[in-house]
Amino acid sequence: MSVRRPFEYIGEAIRAGFDWAGGISLLLGRALLRGVQRPWGIYDVFNQIVALGIRSLPLSTLMGVFVGMALTWQFGEALMGFGAKNAVGSAAALALVRELVPTLMALTIGAKIATGVTAELGSMKVSEQIDAIASLGADPVKKLVWPRLVASTVTLPLLNIYGNVLALIGGAFIADIVFDVPAEYFYETYIDELYPMDYISGLVKSFTFGLLVGLIGCYQGFQTKFGTEAVGISTTNTVVATSVAIIVFDFVLTTIFLPVG
């Protein structure tokens, strides 16, 4: 019995994982199927873009500027040892645009969006508001999931572009002040290092992360059981699921894009 128990736990965990993946895929399928039917709910989507995107601007600003400054400082220090501090723009560009800005943006802003969505939908679930939408003849997936899914998928790439610009400004500031590399020179070497595929890979990543974040946030919200404690549990699960999904998909997309770049 005691020998079997660990295997039972592993089996149970694998089954729960498949259940979760199946449930989330079904929700995506239903959202896409219902979302493309008229009416498209443009007003709801716009509202969600404002709620999820515009309100994330302060955090995005902070994240963009500081990641640009920190990474440029790190690279600058390392390159100074080789007497190559002028290459700091080239070195920072790829790491920031391809990897750090989209991934960190998803881990911070994405997690904020996902937990917010889970908490909102979870509260609606426990107070029977989701049942009320269905009982009034509307479709909760169309009304609640579709606008949030579209908004997060649109918002994260836009915030990624915004974050990239700020990371460049932050990097140029550090290059100029700390390493005495003129900001104009930093900018030129930074831009010269980048090819269209680098921007595309960053945007594809943030698009994928946006979709994952919206989907996980909505799914966990809909899965909330009973009581306010359940909302807390769902929100915590969302943070874990979002972080794991972003890290895994980041690796997968990196392996896809690296040979291309």
Add this chain to the structure above:
Amino acid sequence: MAPIIELRNVYKRFGDNIIYEDMSFGVEPGETFTIIGGSGMGKSVCLKLMIGLLPYDAGHVLYRGKEVGDMDAENLRELRRNVAMVFQGGALFDSMSVFDNVTYALREHTKMSDQEMLERARECLDMVGLGYDKEILYRMPASLSGGMRKRAALARSIAIKPEVILYDEPTTGLDPANIERIGHMIRKLQKELGVTSIVVTHDMPIAWKCSNRVAMLWQRKFPYIGTPDEIQANPAPEVHEFINGIYHEDQD
């Protein structure tokens, strides 16, 4: 007369928790049918089965002879246009004003103009006793008291003029005057508009005053169904103890 809603040999369970076993009853058009029974036995589940909010494991749930479990999205939408539900806590949408809440189903199912919707919303709020507050249409649910939220939810359910209304504990948490008002409204909707009402309640005075028939949930079925007089005269100890609120210390 054929029942408007019928549950026939229904089985329902949540995991290991069996809610219904071979449970059956029917509701006649135009009657007020009240469901009573102990807390946590699954009275609200019954209402959710009727409009397809929860699936059943076996048996039949029929609305005008049509199987609810077999309905597609369009048929379910039509069912829910005709059968409205008032939730226990009101379930008003927090992000919308009272006006948007009350007219939600109108926007989903009709092409009424804003002016027509405004008039309908006022009429419904008058009916539930909230018409005195001229600003209520523009207030958010968070600014309403518990009783007002419940009555606004009631207004939302009647706005579309359904033929059946399912009430999940409509009087819980209300003061005596508002309990009386809700009871009066249920009777008025039945008399004037011929609305069929299915009421889940613990409030026995309301059950006796409003109902044509009362059904008591006991051991996963409804073995006791009858007029209020018949239920009150029922000699079964579980019925007698429940309706009179008799408590035995040895039950603890």
